[in-house]
Amino acid sequence: xxxxxxxxxxxxxxxxxxxxxxxxxxxxxxALTIVDxxxxxEFIQGRILGAINMPLNELVDRASKSLExxxxxxxxxxxxxxxxxxxxxxxxxxxxxxxxxxxxxxxxKAYSYPTESGVVVVV
Numbered sequence: 001x002x003x004x005x006x007x008x009x010x011x012x013x014x015x016x017x018x019x020x021x022x023x024x025x026x027x028x029x030x031a032l033t034i035v036d037x038x039x040x041x042e043f044i045q046g047r048i049l050g051a052i053n054m055p056l057n058e059l060v061d062r063a064s065k066s067l068e069x070x071x072x073x074x075x076x077x078x079x080x081x082x083x084x085x086x087x088x089x090x091x092x093x094x095x096x097x098x099x100x101x102x103x104x105x106x107x108x109k110a111y112s113y114p115t116e117s118g119v120v121v122v123v
Contacts, residue, residue: 012072014087016099018107021074025050032072035063036105037086048076048105049114056086060093069094076101076108 013020024032034051036043043053054062056077067073073095075086083100090098101108109115 012097012099014099015102016074017102018111018113020099021048021101021108022111022113024072024074032074033067034101035059035073035075035086037075037077037082038105042078044117044119046105046109046115046117048108049116051076053120056082056089059086060089063090063095064093067095070096072097072099074099074101076104078104078106080104 021034034048036047036051036053037056037059038053039055040053043051047053063073073090075083075090075098077083077086080100080102083102083104087098087100103110105115
């Protein structure tokens with residue numbers, strides 16, 4: 001007898017460790033978005049590889065225009081307080097699957113996980 005087993009990635013939690021996000025990325029699942037809520041200058045200085053920039057003061061407007069409410073969204077900043085505020089704003093706006101990356105970019109860098117810097121060119 002053969003069993004069909006389709007592995008699934010770890011489920012999204014309200015608060016995630018950087019390890020949880022890295023595991024999802026290593027899984028190769030494209031159905032998630034990483035949102036950096038720091039200002040644009042901080043974003044171009046360095047960010048989690050693949051993150052998009054939506055500064056806190058523009059977050060809900062930009063997310064509402066570009067992300068599906070059911071998409072898995074990981075938000076981070078330099079502080080847990082700012083990430084928590086961002087996650088709360090997204091949840092209030094109707095986004096269902098939002099997780100705060102605890103420790104943010106400093107924790108990500110502490111594990112030497114991949115980062116990138118520079119201006120992102122959108123074509």
